Amino acid sequence: MNQTSREAAANPAQASAQGREQRHVIRNRVSFLEQKIPGYASIIGIVGILILWELVCRLEIVPPLFLPAPSLILAAGWDMLSSGELHENILASLYRIAIGYAIGAGCGIIFGLVLGFSRWVDAILSPVVYSIYPIPKIALLPLIILWLGIGETPKFTMIALGVFFPVVINTFSGVKNVDPIWIKAAVTFGSSHLNVIRKVILPGALPMIFAGLKLAAGTSLLLLVAAEMIAAQKGVGSMILHYGNLMITTKLMVGVLILSLLGLLFNRGLQWLERKLLPWK
Template identity: 75%
Template sequence: MDKQKKVITNRVAFLDKKVPFYASFVGILGLLILWEIISRIGIVSPLFLPAPSEIIVTGWQMLVSGEIYGNLTASLYRIVIGYAIGSVLGIIFGLILGFFKLADAVGTPIVYSIYPIPKIALLPLFILWLGIGELSKVTIIALGVFFPVVINTFSGVKSVDPMLVKAAVTFGSNRVNVIRKVILPGSLPMIFAGLKLAAGTSLLLLVSAEMIAAQEGIGSMVLHYGNLMITSKLMVGVLILSLLGLTFNRGLKWLENRLIPWKE
């Protein structure tokens, strides 16, 4: 019996064992070293896969010259505004669709019928309506962000325990207070899941829109150097996009831990 308890204790301890904070960095470092070796010994031509050290040097040169600054500023402007608008509208509409039965009956079929449409396919239409300037790009990003957020918010509202809602109403809470103090806190885990999913979608739409209809931006820069076959500068753009995605993810994770301390 004691032996069986010891085995069970060891299994539980294995599940609870914390991974060292540097484990992720070791994995990335190992991948970069392998990449460097493959490029340096000529297994893959530098034209197709430049070494990480070459990409870093090229990126520094582009940063010093100011080339990265202009493209990065243009991309950040588009993605921040588009993401903010899409997220706010997605959360509001998700709460409405999930809480009010009439809104659910009318709005949910519309959301689910439009959601499968590839949003980048609508860009030419938005350019026709809104022009080739910033508004069409911001709108396509906001639209792409809206749907994952509204669907996850809707699912979060539906997952809230109905007994909590009934208890709040019984104690005299009006609809606004029920949404603010019961529905919204209970939906936050699903809302953040939608926000994280939408972050990746927003980057994808940003790059696609800039490749199609922009003279400035990271997506436009990647396409330009791809056409010129200057792979090192192309990879600098890819690296910047990767860092943007990582920053989005870490920022949302930090905000989630602050707003949902009970999740852990």
């Protein structure tokens, strides 16, 4: 027993005071970590980058052809919006990503739950999933076009494949990380397999499922652009490729910024949905 322990044992009142002081320090540290950041704080970084970008272009440190100023990009975007070109391309891309993402995420969650819940399915199909997952999905596009032809179906398939695997793996990991005591308690009280999955395993796996959905959102945008650049007449990816070939970098950057904005909106939307479905988190 060290000297501090002996003093605490000899003087209980002093030990109690020291304990209260330590708890107070811990609460202050936790309170500091949990401070709410103002909503405008997330905008400061973006505004700062835009101002720096504009200054670099105005001072002609970088030629306008290589990096146009944000003000010029905004003017080009307004012209494209006024002509209806931007509206048409954005709607085409949103349609493709909505269909592909919904199919890939839905199938990924269901398959991941089955994979995590059944040892037989896990033993048989896990090696298949983990062997296909590292393959770059864009490398499969020529084969998918050969199988499905030229149209919207290959684009839906590409996006769905890119979303499917991250969601499957994260859902599977989430199911495996559910506390077995919860499952045993539910089974002991007579819950059916369906109720165990619906009321115990699925809520316990939701944090990991949402992690997979967020990861898949970025992947879906990458595959959308790649598919539209190769086999599409309309869409943000096709628009970027078109203006890149013409070396009209202001309109090219409009497409890049739209993709950045879409990625931000998808992430914020998934965060909002996660807060609604996981209030305890």
